[in-house]
Amino acid sequence: MIALSLAEIAAVVGGQTHDIPDPSVQVTGPVVRDSREVVPGSLFAAFVGERVDGHDYARQVVEAGAAAVLAARPVGVPAIVVDDVQAALGALARHVVGRLGTTLVALTGSAGKTSTKDLIAQVLGRKAPTVFTPGSLNNEIGLPLTALSATEETRFLVLEMGARGIGHIRYLTGLTPPRIGLVLNVGSAHIGEFGGREQIAQAKGELVEALPPASEGGAAILNADDPLVKAMASRTQAKVILFGESAEADVRAENVRLTDSGQPAFRLHTPSGASDVTMRLYGEHHVSNALAAAAVAHELGMSAEEIALALSEAGSLSRWRMEVTERPDGVTIVNDAYNANPESMRAALRALAAMGKGRRTWAVLGKMAELGDEALAEHDAVGRLAVRLNVSKLVAVGGIEASWLQLGAYNEGSWGEESVHVSDAQAAVDLLRSELRPGDVVLVKASRSVGLESVAQALLETGAEGEVAAR
Numbered sequence: 001m002i003a004l005s006l007a008e009i010a011a012v013v014g015g016q017t018h019d020i021p022d023p024s025v026q027v028t029g030p031v032v033r034d035s036r037e038v039v040p041g042s043l044f045a046a047f048v049g050e051r052v053d054g055h056d057y058a059r060q061v062v063e064a065g066a067a068a069v070l071a072a073r074p075v076g077v078p079a080i081v082v083d084d085v086q087a088a089l090g091a092l093a094r095h096v097v098g099r100l101g102t103t104l105v106a107l108t109g110s111a112g113k114t115s116t117k118d119l120i121a122q123v124l125g126r127k128a129p130t131v132f133t134p135g136s137l138n139n140e141i142g143l144p145l146t147a148l149s150a151t152e153e154t155r156f157l158v159l160e161m162g163a164r165g166i167g168h169i170r171y172l173t174g175l176t177p178p179r180i181g182l183v184l185n186v187g188s189a190h191i192g193e194f195g196g197r198e199q200i201a202q203a204k205g206e207l208v209e210a211l212p213p214a215s216e217g218g219a220a221i222l223n224a225d226d227p228l229v230k231a232m233a234s235r236t237q238a239k240v241i242l243f244g245e246s247a248e249a250d251v252r253a254e255n256v257r258l259t260d261s262g263q264p265a266f267r268l269h270t271p272s273g274a275s276d277v278t279m280r281l282y283g284e285h286h287v288s289n290a291l292a293a294a295a296v297a298h299e300l301g302m303s304a305e306e307i308a309l310a311l312s313e314a315g316s317l318s319r320w321r322m323e324v325t326e327r328p329d330g331v332t333i334v335n336d337a338y339n340a341n342p343e344s345m346r347a348a349l350r351a352l353a354a355m356g357k358g359r360r361t362w363a364v365l366g367k368m369a370e371l372g373d374e375a376l377a378e379h380d381a382v383g384r385l386a387v388r389l390n391v392s393k394l395v396a397v398g399g400i401e402a403s404w405l406q407l408g409a410y411n412e413g414s415w416g417e418e419s420v421h422v423s424d425a426q427a428a429v430d431l432l433r434s435e436l437r438p439g440d441v442v443l444v445k446a447s448r449s450v451g452l453e454s455v456a457q458a459l460l461e462t463g464a465e466g467e468v469a470a471r
Contacts, residue, residue, distance in 0.1 A: 001029070001030060001096060002100065002151060003028050006024075007024060013082050014088070015080040015082040016081045019079060025067055027041060030043075031070075031089070031145060031149075033046075033145065035061050041066075042066045043068060044057075044066045044070065045069075046058060054071075072085055089144045089148075096150070097150070102150055102156060105124075106176070106178035106180070106181050106207055107158075107182035108207050109223075110186055111347075113138065113160050114136050115289050115322075116182075118314070118316065122315075125156075127297075130154070132157075133158065138161055139172075143176060147175070165203065179217050180221065181210065181211045181219070181220050183229045184288070186200050204229075209235050212238065214237065218236070219299050220238040221296060225246055241295050241298075251291055253287050255267045262282045263278065263279050263281065264277075264279050264281070264286050268308050274304055275304045279311060283350065297310070323336070324355075331436055331439070331459070332359075335453060344445075345382045349363060352441060359440060359441050360437065360441070361392045361440070361442075362393050362442040365395070365396055366397045366445075367402060367449070368382070368446070369447040375404075379404035381408060382408065387412040394418060397455070406421040442459060
C-alpha cells in the first residue's frame, strides 16, 4: 500500500484513534485480515467471523509489528475504531486507488474468471508492474485488500469481481472504479440464487455500466460468442471491443485445435496484426479466456506478437484449476477441484477426452452447487456427456447430486459398466487405488464444498509411494 499515516487513514475511513501515542506513524506494509500475514508496518483489519473474532488477535498482531488495528471497538493497543470494518476497508481502497495512477482492469463472468485474470496478469506483467487478485478473492473484502496491495510503481491493477446477486458488482465498482471492464460469459453458476440467466446477465452487466465513456478512455470488452454478453454493448458509453471465434470479433481465433497433450493452439488476430499461440494450459475452453486477455492487452497497446508470446508462455497461477501432474508410474492426475458449474464441467470433460486419446480416462466428479431447479437436469447432462465423450469410467462421488451424475451416464448407455456411484472421497480413493493402471488419465472436479482435491492429493501421494495396480 502507499504509505499513509494513522491520522490520514482515520480521516479517510471516518474512524477514531485509540491508544495511538503518535498518529503520524505510517502504515508502510500491507493491509491484512489474517494475523499470520502481519509484517512490520501492516494494518490489521479485525473482522468478526463465524468462528474467529479478529479483535482477539489485536495484541498479537501489534507485537508482530502491525502499526495499528482497524477495529469495531477499542482493543487496548493502537487502533482506528470504526462503525463497520468492511465499509472502512472499502473507503480506504477507494481513496488509495484514487491516489494511484494505475489503469484498473475489472473482469467478471460465470466461468473462467480466475483463469482469465491470471492470463491477463501474466500478459500485462510483461509490459509493466501489475497487481492482481490472488486466487478467487473477488468479494467485498478480498477486492479492497487486493487494491490496497498496489503501490506507486503499479501500472496495472487487475481485479476479479464476483456476484451473488443484483447490485454486488455495482458495489465493487464503486470501491475500485475500472477503466476497462471485461465480461466473459453468462452461464449457470449460482443460477439457483439469481433465479435465471437473464438475472445473471443483469448483474454481470453492472460492470460495463460503471465504465467511463469512450471519450475518457473507457473500454468494454465483451464476448461476441455469448448473446447475453454481446447485448451488454447497449448498456455502456465506453468503447466496445468484441472477442471470440465469431467473424465479427475484433480479437478472434482461427484454426483452433488441440495438441496431442490437450493444449490449445490457434492463430490470434487483433486489429494490429496476427500471430500464432500454443498454450501451456489444458483444454479448448482456454481459447476464449486467452482471447479475452488478448483484447485487454491490445487495448493497452501491446502488439499481436507480444500478446501471442505471453499467452504461449503463461501458466496456471491458481491452485486446483486444471493442474496436470504425471506420477512416476505414468498415471496423469488432472486436479480441477476448486469449483464446478455446468459450463466448466463440460469444458473439463472435453479436455480429459483430448488428453486421454489412446489411454484410459477417469472422470471423478461431484456435486455442482447452487443450481436450484436446474440441478437434476444439469447433473444428468454431465453424466450423459461423459459417456458421449467415451470417458472410460465415471466415478460419481457424494450424495443425491452425484447419483444424478451416475444415472445420466447409465441412461446414456453405460449400463453400469462405465460408471459407478461412491459415497465419499475416501471410497473414490480406494476404488482408484485398486484399479488404476500406468498411463491412465484421471480428472477430479466438483464444487468447492465437496473437497475433492483430497482425492487428487491422495492419488499423487499413492504414486509417489509406487502403489499402483500393474495390470
